[in-house]
Amino acid sequence: MAVTIKDVAKVAKVAPSTVSRVIADSPRISEKTKKRVREVMVELGYHPNLIARSLANQSTQTIGIVFPNSGDLAFQNPFFSEVLRGISEELHEKHYVLQMTTGKTDEEIFDDVVKMVQGKRVDGIILLYSKVDDPVTDFLLEKNFPFVVIGKPNEKAEQITHVDNDNITAALDGTNHLLHFGHERIGFIGGNKNLMVTLHRLEGYKKALEEANIPIREDYIIHEEFLLEGGQEAVKELMTLQKPPTALLVVDDLMSLGVLRTIHGMGLEVPKDISIVSFNNALFAQLATPPLTSIDIHILDLGVEAVKHLIARIENPKEPIKRIIIPHDLLVRSSSDFCIEKTNH
Amino acid sequence: MAVTIKDVAKVAKVAPSTVSRVIADSPRISEKTKKRVREVMVELGYHPNLIARSLANQSTQTIGIVFPNSGDLAFQNPFFSEVLRGISEELHEKHYVLQMTTGKTDEEIFDDVVKMVQGKRVDGIILLYSKVDDPVTDFLLEKNFPFVVIGKPNEKAEQITHVDNDNITAALDGTNHLLHFGHERIGFIGGNKNLMVTLHRLEGYKKALEEANIPIREDYIIHEEFLLEGGQEAVKELMTLQKPPTALLVVDDLMSLGVLRTIHGMGLEVPKDISIVSFNNALFAQLATPPLTSIDIHILDLGVEAVKHLIARIENPKEPIKRIIIPHDLLVRSSSDFCIEKTNH
DNA sequence: TTGTAGGCGTTATCAG
DNA sequence: CTGATAACGCCTACAA
Numbered sequence: 001m002a003v004t005i006k007d008v009a010k011v012a013k014v015a016p017s018t019v020s021r022v023i024a025d026s027p028r029i030s031e032k033t034k035k036r037v038r039e040v041m042v043e044l045g046y047h048p049n050l051i052a053r054s055l056a057n058q059s060t061q062t063i064g065i066v067f068p069n070s071g072d073l074a075f076q077n078p079f080f081s082e083v084l085r086g087i088s089e090e091l092h093e094k095h096y097v098l099q100m101t102t103g104k105t106d107e108e109i110f111d112d113v114v115k116m117v118q119g120k121r122v123d124g125i126i127l128l129y130s131k132v133d134d135p136v137t138d139f140l141l142e143k144n145f146p147f148v149v150i151g152k153p154n155e156k157a158e159q160i161t162h163v164d165n166d167n168i169t170a171a172l173d174g175t176n177h178l179l180h181f182g183h184e185r186i187g188f189i190g191g192n193k194n195l196m197v198t199l200h201r202l203e204g205y206k207k208a209l210e211e212a213n214i215p216i217r218e219d220y221i222i223h224e225e226f227l228l229e230g231g232q233e234a235v236k237e238l239m240t241l242q243k244p245p246t247a248l249l250v251v252d253d254l255m256s257l258g259v260l261r262t263i264h265g266m267g268l269e270v271p272k273d274i275s276i277v278s279f280n281n282a283l284f285a286q287l288a289t290p291p292l293t294s295i296d297i298h299i300l301d302l303g304v305e306a307v308k309h310l311i312a313r314i315e316n317p318k319e320p321i322k323r324i325i326i327p328h329d330l331l332v333r334s335s336s337d338f339c340i341e342k343t344n345h
Numbered sequence: 346m347a348v349t350i351k352d353v354a355k356v357a358k359v360a361p362s363t364v365s366r367v368i369a370d371s372p373r374i375s376e377k378t379k380k381r382v383r384e385v386m387v388e389l390g391y392h393p394n395l396i397a398r399s400l401a402n403q404s405t406q407t408i409g410i411v412f413p414n415s416g417d418l419a420f421q422n423p424f425f426s427e428v429l430r431g432i433s434e435e436l437h438e439k440h441y442v443l444q445m446t447t448g449k450t451d452e453e454i455f456d457d458v459v460k461m462v463q464g465k466r467v468d469g470i471i472l473l474y475s476k477v478d479d480p481v482t483d484f485l486l487e488k489n490f491p492f493v494v495i496g497k498p499n500e501k502a503e504q505i506t507h508v509d510n511d512n513i514t515a516a517l518d519g520t521n522h523l524l525h526f527g528h529e530r531i532g533f534i535g536g537n538k539n540l541m542v543t544l545h546r547l548e549g550y551k552k553a554l555e556e557a558n559i560p561i562r563e564d565y566i567i568h569e570e571f572l573l574e575g576g577q578e579a580v581k582e583l584m585t586l587q588k589p590p591t592a593l594l595v596v597d598d599l600m601s602l603g604v605l606r607t608i609h610g611m612g613l614e615v616p617k618d619i620s621i622v623s624f625n626n627a628l629f630a631q632l633a634t635p636p637l638t639s640i641d642i643h644i645l646d647l648g649v650e651a652v653k654h655l656i657a658r659i660e661n662p663k664e665p666i667k668r669i670i671i672p673h674d675l676l677v678r679s680s681s682d683f684c685i686e687k688t689n690h
Numbered sequence: 691t692t693g694t695a696g697g698c699g700t701t702a703t704c705a706g
Numbered sequence: 707c708t709g710a711t712a713a714c715g716c717c718t719a720c721a722a
Contacts, residue, residue, distance in 0.1 A: 002465075004715055015693045020717060030691060047463030051399045052715035055698050060396065062444075070430075076628045081426050085415075092447035097466070099407075099444050102437035118347070118392030120699095121442070257632040264634045283421045287602040289609045289634055349699055360709045365701060373707060397699030400714045465715095 003044045012040040023048060054120075062097045063310060064122040066113060066136065068129035069106050077254055078282040079299055083128060083150060086303020094311050096123075110135050117145050124310045130154060130162075130196055146313045148306050152196050161313060163305045163324045165297045167197055170328045171204025171249065174277040174295050177330055178247040179212050182339035183275060187220040187238055187245035189259060191252055198223070201251050201279070220245055224255070232262045239266060239274075246339050247275040253282040256292055256335075271337035281331055290334035297328045348389045357385040368393060399465075407442045408655060409467040411458060411481065413474035414451050422599055423627040424644055428473060428495060431648020439656050441468075455480050462490050469655045475499060475507075475541055491658045493651050497541050506658060508650045508669045510642045512542055515673045516549025516594065519622040519640050522675055523592040524557050527684035528620060532565040532583055532590035534604060536597055543568070546596050546624070565590055569600070576600070577607045584611060584619075591684050592620040598627040601637055601680075616682035626676055635679035642673045 005023075009016040014033060021029050022037040040046075054060045065087065067075065091098050099122055101112035113136050116122045124146040127136065130153045140147045141159065149162045178186050188205045190198045206216055219241060222234045235258075238244065250256040256278040263270060270276055270290055278285060281296035305324050313319045350368075354361040359378060366374050367382040385391075399405045410432065412420065436443050444467055446457035458481050461467045469491040472481065475498045485492045486504065494507045523531050533550045535543045551561055567583060569576035580603075583589065595601045601623040608615060615621055615635055623630060626641035650669050658664045 002463075002715095005717095006715080016716080017694080017718075018692060021692085024717085028691060033691080047459070049400075049715050050460070050464030050466050051396060051405065052698090053717080054396045055394075055400050055700095056715080056717045058698075075430055076423060076426055078421060078423065078426075081421055081423075085420055088445065088447040089449070092449070092453065097444060098447055099442060100433065102433040102443055104434070104437070108437065114392070115395070119395035120347075121395050254629060254632065257629050257634075261632055261634040261636065284599060284602050284629060287599065287606055289602075289606040291606065347699095350701095351699080361699090362701080362710075363708060365699095366708085369701085375707060378707085394699050397714090398701075400698090400716095401700040401702080403714075 002049070003046045004049070005046075007044060008037065008040050008046050011044065012037045058120070060097075060121060060123055061095065062099050062122045063091065063307070063314075064113070064116045064125045065098060065100045066109060066125060066127045066129075067101055068131070069109060070104060077252070078284075079252075079280060080128065082282075082299035083303040083306075086300035087126065087307050088303075089300075090304045090307035094307065096307075096311065106135075110139070113139065117143060124148075124314045126150065126306050126310060131194060146310060146317070148310045148313070150302050150306050152200075154196060157323070159321060161309050161322045161324075163302050163309070163326065165302070165328050166325050167200035167297075168204040168207065170279070170295050170297065171201035171251075172208045173204075173328070173330055174249050174279070175205050175208035177293070177332070177336065178249065178275060178277055179208065179214075181247070181275060181337060182341075183245075183247035184212075184214055184339070185220070185243060185245045185247070186214075187248045188222070189235070189248055189250045189255060190221070190223045191255065192225055193223050198251060201249075205249055232258065232265075235259055235262045236266065239263065239268070245274070246341060247336070248277070250276060250278050253278050253280045253285045253288075253292060253294060256294075257284070257288060260288060260292075260335075270335050272340065275336040275339070277330075277336055285331075286333065288335075293331065293333045293336040295328050295330050298326050301326045347394070348391050349394070350391075352389060353382065353385050353391050356389060357382045403465070405442075405466060405468055406440065407444050407467045408436065408652070408659075409458070409461045409470045410443060410445045411454060411470060411472045411474075412446055413476070414454060415449060422597070423629075424597075424625060425473065427627075427644040428648040428651075431645035432471060432652050433648075434645075435649045435652035439652065441652075441656065451480075455484070458484065462488060469493075469659045471495065471651050471655060476539060491655060491662070493655045493658070495647050495651050497545075499541060502668070504666060506654050506667045506669075508647050508654070508671065510647070510673050511670050512545035512642075513549040513552065515624070515640050515642065516546035516596075517553045518549075518673070518675055519594050519624070520550050520553035521557075522638070522677070523594070523620060523622055523681065524553065524559075526592070526620060526682060527686075528590075528592035529557075529559055529684070530565070530588060530590045530592070531559075532593045533567070534580070534593055534595045534600060535566070535568045536600065537570055538568050543596060546594075550594055576603055577610075580604055580607045581611065584608065584613070590619065591686060592622070592681070594622050596624050598623050598625045598630045598633075598637060598639060601639075602629070602633060605633060605637075605680075615680050617685065620681040620684070622675075622681055630676075631678065633680075638676065638678045638681040640673050640675050643671050646671045 005016045005019045008019045022034050103109035103112045127149040130149050130151040132154050152164045153160045209216055278292045278294040281294040285292040285294040350361050350364045354364045367379050448454040448457045472494040475494050475496040477499050497509045498505045554561055567579045623637045623639040626639040630637040630639040
């Protein structure tokens with residue numbers, strides 16, 4: 001059995017409560033006894049049992065991270081490593097600890113959350129996704145349990161603190177970048193249509209075209225989860241239209257890699273034949289051939305801010321609901337350039 | 346205050362201990378009372394407090410994952426998402442929960458581990474790295490705390506259960522693949538020289554050349570952490586040697602992307618001018634241009650097995666030390682082909 | 691400034 | 707088959 005507060009108390013010839021107070025560095029203990037007790041603590045190699053402390057305190061200093069129903073592949077997106085890194089950094093700063101859900105299906109994930117919350121294992125929760133009709137969100141809301149979501153909740157967004165990008169403007173900026181290069185036939189390649197990000201970016205894309213008085217062509221818009229087999233066909237179709245786009249807005253770097261490959265396989269060149277603007281600025285965006293022009297949405301900061309506001313909420317339950325927007329910026333690299341057709345005129 | 350076992354007991358008119366036994370589904374309780382107690386549990390919305398249970402049980406059903414001193418960039422390597430996915434899956438299967446370290450420096454990480462262990466927050470630990478003179482390893486060994494490492498421990502490997510690939514053979518296979526294509530001038534691009542993986546793969550590379558009676562040229566061997574700025578120069582130097590390699594063995598897909606780009610930037614083509622064999626088979630290996638021939642080391646399984654053996658050890662402290670080797674296989678895609686010089690002869 | 695005692699929510703040991 | 711009762715290790719009134 002490990003050394004407890006009582007053992008320390010005995011050896012230091014004080015009461016257990018005194019030891020407890022020394023641990024908490026209570027001002028009501030004389031420096032002299034503090035010193036002695038501390039000496040005994042190192043002498044015996046005492047370390048507080050955090051589980052016991054949690055029980056007494058009703059607080060675990062632990063927060064739970066909920067991953068989306070991963071569909072296996074989604075998890076491979078560097079987005080998650082990156083938010084996790086931000087979350088992790090800030091949690092460390094705040095002396096909190098991190099626990100993750102491990103469920104794969106929606107039901108399993110829901111059970112995980114219920115267990116975390118009802119089992120009193122975490123003080124707060126961060127949702128790494130937002131989807132329609134999410135029972136997890138409803139549950140947390142109903143329990144009035146501290147949580148924040150990364151992304152924009154589809155419902156009751158005004159009751160939920162969330163950290164997001166302005167994806168509409170981001171897509172608008174990306175599209176404008178292409179417009180400035182003289183492109184007029186711009187395609188959009190999006191991900192899962194149920195995700196808010198996709199919808200917002202599509203909206204920004206359309207808005208930019210509208211503002212430029214360019215009609216929106218539905219056959220220029222494609223939705224693919226990942227560009228492995230199926231997605232490539234879609235891109236090929238797009239590129240073999242009578243008037244194929246001269247530029248593409250692709251909502252994710254991973255997808256851009258696939259697009260790059262498909263385009264290359266068709267004997268076309270980027271950016272000579274077609275320009276690409278991508279999203280997320282993953283590490284490999286700059287390693288791609290050619291390096292991708294990509295919109296950096298500061299994924300790390302999404303994580304950092306989520307933690308900050310969650311903890312604020314935990315430590316002060318009256319903390320108001322907030323909507324935090326993380327800025328984005330366009331990193332111009334080699335995958336986007338002037339529209340050749342245009343410059344030839 | 347949440348509903349406890351006592352509340353249930355009161356309403357069901359039984360003793361708290363009886364409720365506890367119902368939860369554990371003890372055979373010594375009549376079906377009749379079980380039924381009644383269970384009804385009351387749902388009626389009151391009872392959920393066990395897992396913290397309290399942990400304290401009473403001296404077991405948390407939680408395992409801690411220790412990440413390497415990430416140097417920020419390393420964490421972006423999909424290797425970690427992938428092991429984590431394997432770990433997560435298997436933990437879920439076994440009804441365990443996952444906690445992560447959040448420290449960045451070696452000292453912080455060490456403190457995290459000490460806190461997890463001494464604070465009794467976890468029942469076991471998985472180390473996602475192995476390095477020389479690791480105080481974490483020493484600490485766990487000394488405490489005789491259940492842990493397993495992914496990769497091969499540099500010291501006391503025979504006292505530590507670990508899950509690894511046969512990286513020597515893997516590199517040998519990759520090199521042989523290139524040799525079969527007629528390549529004789531094969532370069533090696535490795536990562537951090539302090540990591541066991543790098544060393545083992547280098548060893549396998551050399552072994553293959555030796556077996557083929559091809560002299561090892563030190564100027565064909567490069568070590569770069571990541572191929573952002575610096576690494577590219579190194580590759581350029583390599584490719585501008587008087588007799589540049591016609592093929593490369595690159596120890597990581599992420600690095601391969603960088604290599605691909607550098608080579609392309611020099612006006613060379615893969616695989617026509619130079620073949621590449623890569624490692625890890627990350628999702629983007631198949632999305633690259635051209636799709637990368639890569640050695641799949643089954644990262645997911647590394648995670649799964651680590652968990653299996655860790656839990657075996659936790660549940661049976663006399664479980665013997667083991668060394669588990671996960672098989673690898675070479676996935677031939679388009680980045681490797683016959684050596685042109687050779688076929689021209 | 692320090693000690694005593696009760697509680698946090700469970701489980702486990704003994705009786706009965 | 708079920709009920710008291712004592713841990714598990716720490717915190718915190720309340721007393722002294």
